[in-house]
Amino acid sequence: MNILTRECNKILVLSPHTDDAELGSGGSISRFIENNAIIHWVVFSSAEESLPADMARDTLTKEFMEVASSLGLGAENVDLHHFSVRKLAERRQDVLDILVSLRREFAPDMVIGPSLNDYHQDHAVVANEMIRAFKMSSSIICYELPWNQVSFESQLFIRLEDKHMESKLNMLKKYESQIHINRGYFTEDFIKGLGYTRGAQVGHKFAEAFEVVRWMI
Numbered sequence: 001m002n003i004l005t006r007e008c009n010k011i012l013v014l015s016p017h018t019d020d021a022e023l024g025s026g027g028s029i030s031r032f033i034e035n036n037a038i039i040h041w042v043v044f045s046s047a048e049e050s051l052p053a054d055m056a057r058d059t060l061t062k063e064f065m066e067v068a069s070s071l072g073l074g075a076e077n078v079d080l081h082h083f084s085v086r087k088l089a090e091r092r093q094d095v096l097d098i099l100v101s102l103r104r105e106f107a108p109d110m111v112i113g114p115s116l117n118d119y120h121q122d123h124a125v126v127a128n129e130m131i132r133a134f135k136m137s138s139s140i141i142c143y144e145l146p147w148n149q150v151s152f153e154s155q156l157f158i159r160l161e162d163k164h165m166e167s168k169l170n171m172l173k174k175y176e177s178q179i180h181i182n183r184g185y186f187t188e189d190f191i192k193g194l195g196y197t198r199g200a201q202v203g204h205k206f207a208e209a210f211e212v213v214r215w216m217i
Protein backbone atom coordinates (compact mmCIF):
# COMPACT_ATOMS: atom_id res chain seq x y z
CA MET A 1 0.00 0.00 0.00
CA ASN A 2 2.97 2.33 0.38
CA ILE A 3 3.12 3.01 -3.32
CA LEU A 4 -0.64 3.58 -3.39
CA THR A 5 -0.57 6.10 -0.56
CA ARG A 6 2.48 7.88 -1.93
CA GLU A 7 1.32 7.95 -5.51
CA CYS A 8 -2.45 7.97 -5.07
CA ASN A 9 -3.09 10.65 -2.52
CA LYS A 10 -6.22 11.96 -4.23
CA ILE A 11 -8.80 9.36 -5.20
CA LEU A 12 -12.00 10.06 -7.10
CA VAL A 13 -14.76 7.49 -6.55
CA LEU A 14 -17.52 7.33 -9.17
CA SER A 15 -20.82 5.69 -8.38
CA PRO A 16 -23.62 5.70 -11.00
CA HIS A 17 -26.16 5.13 -8.22
CA THR A 18 -25.93 5.24 -4.46
CA ASP A 19 -24.43 1.92 -3.24
CA ASP A 20 -22.49 0.88 -6.41
CA ALA A 21 -19.08 2.03 -5.16
CA GLU A 22 -19.66 0.53 -1.72
CA LEU A 23 -20.61 -2.84 -3.26
CA GLY A 24 -17.64 -2.87 -5.62
CA SER A 25 -14.94 -1.18 -3.60
CA GLY A 26 -16.15 -0.46 -0.05
CA GLY A 27 -13.33 -2.41 1.60
CA SER A 28 -10.70 -0.68 -0.51
CA ILE A 29 -12.20 2.75 0.15
CA SER A 30 -12.00 1.97 3.86
CA ARG A 31 -8.34 0.98 3.42
CA PHE A 32 -7.56 4.16 1.43
CA ILE A 33 -9.15 6.36 4.11
CA GLU A 34 -7.18 4.55 6.81
CA ASN A 35 -4.06 5.44 4.79
CA ASN A 36 -5.04 9.14 4.73
CA ALA A 37 -6.03 9.34 1.08
CA ILE A 38 -8.18 12.32 0.13
CA ILE A 39 -11.43 10.93 -1.23
CA HIS A 40 -13.88 12.74 -3.48
CA TRP A 41 -17.01 10.66 -4.07
CA VAL A 42 -19.52 11.37 -6.83
CA VAL A 43 -22.94 9.72 -7.12
CA PHE A 44 -24.90 10.44 -10.30
CA SER A 45 -28.35 9.13 -9.41
CA SER A 46 -30.09 8.68 -6.08
CA ALA A 47 -32.32 6.17 -7.93
CA GLU A 48 -35.53 7.64 -6.54
CA GLU A 49 -37.58 5.90 -9.23
CA SER A 50 -36.33 2.46 -8.16
CA LEU A 51 -37.72 2.72 -4.64
CA PRO A 52 -41.01 1.07 -3.66
CA ALA A 53 -43.94 3.51 -3.81
CA ASP A 54 -44.36 3.59 -0.04
CA MET A 55 -40.78 4.75 0.59
CA ALA A 56 -39.74 8.40 0.88
CA ARG A 57 -38.10 9.61 -2.37
CA ASP A 58 -34.98 10.78 -0.55
CA THR A 59 -34.41 7.44 1.21
CA LEU A 60 -31.29 6.51 -0.79
CA THR A 61 -29.91 10.05 -0.51
CA LYS A 62 -30.15 9.83 3.27
CA GLU A 63 -28.66 6.35 3.34
CA PHE A 64 -25.71 7.42 1.19
CA MET A 65 -25.07 10.50 3.35
CA GLU A 66 -25.01 8.22 6.40
CA VAL A 67 -22.35 6.10 4.70
CA ALA A 68 -20.31 9.21 3.87
CA SER A 69 -20.50 10.64 7.37
CA SER A 70 -19.68 7.26 8.94
CA LEU A 71 -16.42 7.40 6.94
CA GLY A 72 -15.67 10.92 8.12
CA LEU A 73 -16.44 12.43 4.71
CA GLY A 74 -18.05 15.86 4.76
CA ALA A 75 -20.11 17.74 2.20
CA GLU A 76 -16.89 18.96 0.57
CA ASN A 77 -15.92 15.33 -0.19
CA VAL A 78 -19.19 14.30 -1.78
CA ASP A 79 -21.24 15.30 -4.86
CA LEU A 80 -24.67 13.73 -5.04
CA HIS A 81 -26.49 14.36 -8.33
CA HIS A 82 -30.09 13.43 -9.01
CA PHE A 83 -30.13 12.23 -12.61
CA SER A 84 -33.01 9.88 -13.39
CA VAL A 85 -32.19 6.20 -13.10
CA ARG A 86 -31.68 4.31 -16.43
CA LYS A 87 -31.61 7.62 -18.30
CA LEU A 88 -27.99 8.68 -17.88
CA ALA A 89 -27.40 8.05 -21.59
CA GLU A 90 -29.67 11.03 -22.33
CA ARG A 91 -27.42 13.15 -20.09
CA ARG A 92 -24.09 11.80 -21.30
CA GLN A 93 -22.59 15.22 -22.02
CA ASP A 94 -23.63 16.51 -18.58
CA VAL A 95 -21.90 13.51 -17.00
CA LEU A 96 -18.74 14.25 -19.01
CA ASP A 97 -18.85 17.96 -18.08
CA ILE A 98 -19.01 17.05 -14.38
CA LEU A 99 -16.01 14.75 -14.77
CA VAL A 100 -13.97 17.27 -16.75
CA SER A 101 -14.62 19.88 -14.03
CA LEU A 102 -13.42 17.40 -11.42
CA ARG A 103 -10.32 16.67 -13.45
CA ARG A 104 -9.47 20.37 -13.34
CA GLU A 105 -10.55 21.14 -9.78
CA PHE A 106 -9.74 17.94 -7.87
CA ALA A 107 -7.03 16.54 -10.18
CA PRO A 108 -7.25 12.96 -8.90
CA ASP A 109 -4.25 10.64 -8.94
CA MET A 110 -6.59 7.69 -9.32
CA VAL A 111 -10.21 7.25 -10.41
CA ILE A 112 -12.32 4.25 -9.35
CA GLY A 113 -15.51 3.59 -11.27
CA PRO A 114 -17.63 0.99 -13.03
CA SER A 115 -16.22 -1.39 -15.63
CA LEU A 116 -16.52 -1.14 -19.41
CA ASN A 117 -17.80 -4.73 -19.08
CA ASP A 118 -20.73 -3.57 -16.94
CA TYR A 119 -23.99 -3.87 -18.87
CA HIS A 120 -26.20 -1.74 -16.67
CA GLN A 121 -27.06 1.15 -18.98
CA ASP A 122 -26.18 3.88 -16.44
CA HIS A 123 -22.96 2.14 -15.37
CA ALA A 124 -21.89 1.89 -19.02
CA VAL A 125 -22.30 5.65 -19.45
CA VAL A 126 -20.21 6.45 -16.35
CA ALA A 127 -17.53 3.91 -17.36
CA ASN A 128 -17.18 5.42 -20.85
CA GLU A 129 -17.22 9.05 -19.73
CA MET A 130 -14.74 8.27 -16.93
CA ILE A 131 -12.24 6.97 -19.47
CA ARG A 132 -12.96 9.83 -21.88
CA ALA A 133 -12.31 12.39 -19.10
CA PHE A 134 -9.32 10.83 -17.30
CA LYS A 135 -7.43 8.66 -19.78
CA MET A 136 -4.62 11.22 -20.13
CA SER A 137 -4.43 12.34 -16.52
CA SER A 138 -5.05 9.66 -13.90
CA SER A 139 -4.80 6.01 -13.05
CA ILE A 140 -8.19 4.38 -13.68
CA ILE A 141 -9.43 1.18 -12.06
CA CYS A 142 -12.87 -0.44 -12.30
CA TYR A 143 -14.74 -2.27 -9.57
CA GLU A 144 -16.50 -5.60 -9.81
CA LEU A 145 -20.31 -5.93 -9.75
CA PRO A 146 -20.73 -9.53 -11.01
CA TRP A 147 -24.51 -9.41 -11.46
CA ASN A 148 -24.06 -6.72 -14.15
CA GLN A 149 -21.01 -8.17 -15.90
CA VAL A 150 -20.64 -10.95 -18.45
CA SER A 151 -16.86 -10.90 -18.06
CA PHE A 152 -14.38 -9.29 -15.69
CA GLU A 153 -10.59 -9.04 -15.91
CA SER A 154 -9.30 -9.31 -12.35
CA GLN A 155 -5.97 -7.57 -12.86
CA LEU A 156 -5.56 -5.70 -9.57
CA PHE A 157 -6.25 -7.20 -6.16
CA ILE A 158 -6.49 -5.01 -3.09
CA ARG A 159 -5.96 -7.11 0.03
CA LEU A 160 -8.40 -6.47 2.85
CA GLU A 161 -8.14 -7.16 6.56
CA ASP A 162 -11.13 -8.13 8.70
CA LYS A 163 -11.62 -4.48 9.70
CA HIS A 164 -11.95 -3.42 6.05
CA MET A 165 -14.53 -6.12 5.34
CA GLU A 166 -16.34 -5.11 8.53
CA SER A 167 -16.35 -1.49 7.34
CA LYS A 168 -17.74 -2.55 3.92
CA LEU A 169 -20.53 -4.52 5.59
CA ASN A 170 -21.30 -1.56 7.85
CA MET A 171 -21.59 0.73 4.82
CA LEU A 172 -24.03 -1.68 3.16
CA LYS A 173 -26.09 -2.04 6.34
CA LYS A 174 -26.96 1.67 6.03
CA TYR A 175 -28.96 0.82 2.89
CA GLU A 176 -32.01 -0.54 4.69
CA SER A 177 -34.11 0.23 1.60
CA GLN A 178 -32.05 -2.23 -0.48
CA ILE A 179 -31.97 -4.91 2.21
CA HIS A 180 -35.75 -4.48 2.45
CA ILE A 181 -36.28 -5.31 -1.25
CA ASN A 182 -34.18 -8.48 -0.98
CA ARG A 183 -31.53 -7.97 -3.63
CA GLY A 184 -29.53 -11.20 -3.87
CA TYR A 185 -26.18 -9.42 -3.81
CA PHE A 186 -27.10 -7.31 -0.81
CA THR A 187 -26.37 -10.00 1.76
CA GLU A 188 -23.48 -10.53 4.13
CA ASP A 189 -23.04 -14.04 2.69
CA PHE A 190 -22.61 -12.73 -0.86
CA ILE A 191 -20.31 -9.82 0.05
CA LYS A 192 -18.08 -11.94 2.27
CA GLY A 193 -18.19 -14.81 -0.24
CA LEU A 194 -16.88 -12.64 -3.06
CA GLY A 195 -14.27 -11.19 -0.67
CA TYR A 196 -13.14 -14.72 0.27
CA THR A 197 -13.07 -15.75 -3.40
CA ARG A 198 -10.88 -12.82 -4.47
CA GLY A 199 -8.75 -13.27 -1.33
CA ALA A 200 -8.19 -16.97 -2.08
CA GLN A 201 -6.78 -16.03 -5.49
CA VAL A 202 -4.01 -14.00 -3.84
CA GLY A 203 -3.38 -15.97 -0.65
CA HIS A 204 -5.14 -13.53 1.65
CA LYS A 205 -8.33 -13.85 3.68
CA PHE A 206 -10.23 -11.10 1.83
CA ALA A 207 -9.64 -8.99 -1.26
CA GLU A 208 -11.47 -6.89 -3.84
CA ALA A 209 -10.60 -7.26 -7.52
CA PHE A 210 -10.36 -4.46 -10.08
CA GLU A 211 -9.80 -4.05 -13.78
CA VAL A 212 -6.96 -1.70 -14.67
CA VAL A 213 -7.63 0.72 -17.52
CA ARG A 214 -4.68 3.00 -16.78
CA TRP A 215 -1.94 2.85 -14.16
CA MET A 216 0.19 5.96 -14.03
CA ILE A 217 3.09 6.51 -11.69
Ligand SMILES: [Zn+2]
Residues within 6 Å of the ligand: 016, 017, 020, 120, 123
Ligand atom coordinates in the same frame (compact mmCIF):
# COMPACT_ATOMS: atom_id res chain seq x y z
ZN1 LIG B 1 -25.95 1.07 -10.07
